Amino acid sequence: MSAPTSSEPATAPVTRPWWLRQRWLLLRRASQFGLLGLFMLGPWAGIWWAKGNLAASTWFDLVPLSDPFIVLQSWLAVGAVTSTALLGAGLIAGFYWLVGGRVFCSWVCPVNVITDAAHWLRTRLRLPPGWRPQRSLRLWLAAMCLVAATLTGSLVWELVNPVTLVQRALVFGVGAGWTVMLAVFLFDLLVSRRGWCGHLCPVGAFYGLLGTASPLRVAAHAREACTDCGDCFEVCPEPQVISPALRGSGTRIVVSGDCTNCGRCIDVCPDDVFRFAQRYRYRPPG
Amino acid sequence: MADHPTSRNFAADRRRFLARGVQAAGAVSLVGMLLASHAEQARSRPVSALRPPGALPEDEFLGACVRCGLCVRDCPYDTLRLASFGEPIAPGTPYFVARDIPCEMCEDIPCVVACPTTALDKNLTDIREADMGVAVVTGTDTCYSITGVGRCTGCYDACPIKDEAITMELKQEGGRVYFVPTVHREQCTGCGKCEADCLYPEAAIKVLPRALVRHDVGSDFV
Ligand code: SF4
Ligand code: SF4
Ligand code: SF4
Ligand code: SF4
Numbered sequence: 001m002s003a004p005t006s007s008e009p010a011t012a013p014v015t016r017p018w019w020l021r022q023r024w025l026l027l028r029r030a031s032q033f034g035l036l037g038l039f040m041l042g043p044w045a046g047i048w049w050a051k052g053n054l055a056a057s058t059w060f061d062l063v064p065l066s067d068p069f070i071v072l073q074s075w076l077a078v079g080a081v082t083s084t085a086l087l088g089a090g091l092i093a094g095f096y097w098l099v100g101g102r103v104f105c106s107w108v109c110p111v112n113v114i115t116d117a118a119h120w121l122r123t124r125l126r127l128p129p130g131w132r133p134q135r136s137l138r139l140w141l142a143a144m145c146l147v148a149a150t151l152t153g154s155l156v157w158e159l160v161n162p163v164t165l166v167q168r169a170l171v172f173g174v175g176a177g178w179t180v181m182l183a184v185f186l187f188d189l190l191v192s193r194r195g196w197c198g199h200l201c202p203v204g205a206f207y208g209l210l211g212t213a214s215p216l217r218v219a220a221h222a223r224e225a226c227t228d229c230g231d232c233f234e235v236c237p238e239p240q241v242i243s244p245a246l247r248g249s250g251t252r253i254v255v256s257g258d259c260t261n262c263g264r265c266i267d268v269c270p271d272d273v274f275r276f277a278q279r280y281r282y283r284p285p286g
Numbered sequence: 287m288a289d290h291p292t293s294r295n296f297a298a299d300r301r302r303f304l305a306r307g308v309q310a311a312g313a314v315s316l317v318g319m320l321l322a323s324h325a326e327q328a329r330s331r332p333v334s335a336l337r338p339p340g341a342l343p344e345d346e347f348l349g350a351c352v353r354c355g356l357c358v359r360d361c362p363y364d365t366l367r368l369a370s371f372g373e374p375i376a377p378g379t380p381y382f383v384a385r386d387i388p389c390e391m392c393e394d395i396p397c398v399v400a401c402p403t404t405a406l407d408k409n410l411t412d413i414r415e416a417d418m419g420v421a422v423v424t425g426t427d428t429c430y431s432i433t434g435v436g437r438c439t440g441c442y443d444a445c446p447i448k449d450e451a452i453t454m455e456l457k458q459e460g461g462r463v464y465f466v467p468t469v470h471r472e473q474c475t476g477c478g479k480c481e482a483d484c485l486y487p488e489a490a491i492k493v494l495p496r497a498l499v500r501h502d503v504g505s506d507f508v
Binding site: 042048051052053055056057058064066067070071074077078080081082084085088134136137140141143144147148149151152153154155156157158159160164165168169171172173174175176177179180 | 306317346348354367378
């Protein structure tokens, strides 16, 4: 097969090498496991670049990082917050404000590996979608976390939060933490398609809100080349975010904060419709 | 058909939207209430699980501690550990069991220094002011020294502030002369060294949360 020589959009899919069709996925997995690896370097190899976990950590015995959602709950619970926690939360919030809040989901969160695995398997098994609660449920749950912390004075959500439980289990010792991993996996496999990350997780919802204005976005740049194959909708964890950019007549930028910037649509689109773009400097083709 | 299809659709849409909102709010409130009652249970923990030095009172601690484990990492004696999911302690919170590894009462209190939150009180700069609990001689019928089995001073020897927090008091009773390990509660930090070193198989001296032990008594016995 030869590549199209003209500048017209190719109508027949060009066969791209497999690594090009998986490149963002591979990078994402490298980021997820790499970050986990950095946290495990201490307990396993005695190299303490990172200490702590996703709730709060210290890097190179110098830079504090902390999860803004947990710090917010803690502040609501006890009415006090240290400058260290505030600085750490500010650094993390600033980072995700720039690159997209749900980059946390697709590039960092260890639960994403579990829910992606469940989704992969349920696709192979051709299981029906199952329970489909409204996607806004996660926002309600996020609000509940804040209200519950305020009313009880305790970090109620942290008793069951799979995100921190799973990562802590991996970094500080598993205990019965594997039951949480299994529960999330089975829920996504048997109860609800993309159920946890797509409909329920309040942590993801919080980061989604954090990234609503982020400059780094995916753009359906070459949307005229779209052949309606539906591959991007199939693979996207939040398919509702694609339509306005791909099928609409307005901006080509995927503006919804729900988009995780996972880049999976860029990977799978046979017609190279998608690319990463800088939202505020973006120029549509032509 | 209908005269104002759009406005009717709009009204129907709004009704559906409201209904779904109420549904979601109801479901989420239910989850919230379940979690809150679970949190209530999670407030209690086994008496053998002691919090690190400088820990706020338990109620506040559970709101302030973000469960990061930085205190655990900086403890040079591996005293502290994070509760994992399924333990009868709020998951992710730090604790230690004195009989396993007690607190060595570090001069520089690295655990408190490492804590990024208010959970471990930075105002604690002198480890002797720490209050992780208070030692109580629970085995008055097992302690080798009290029962006269031998001249044991295991707990007394272990105490980092012996002669202040713990003394061996001479006691005479019906012609029997023996020494009673005696804890002075104002000075005791609850580090658990005594409990860890007690020679009796089931420690005859144990650190208990101070709330379980009366405040208004100066020391055991005497
Ligand atoms: S939605 Fe929640 S669990 Fe899923 S990847 Fe995002 S933070 Fe992690
Ligand atoms: S739109 Fe693309 S980048 Fe965004 S979540 Fe969906 S697949 Fe990932
Ligand atoms: S004072 Fe020292 S030994 Fe005791 S808990 Fe803190 S770091 Fe560990
Ligand atoms: S360092 Fe502080 S916030 Fe972190 S686990 Fe220990 S007590 Fe909790």
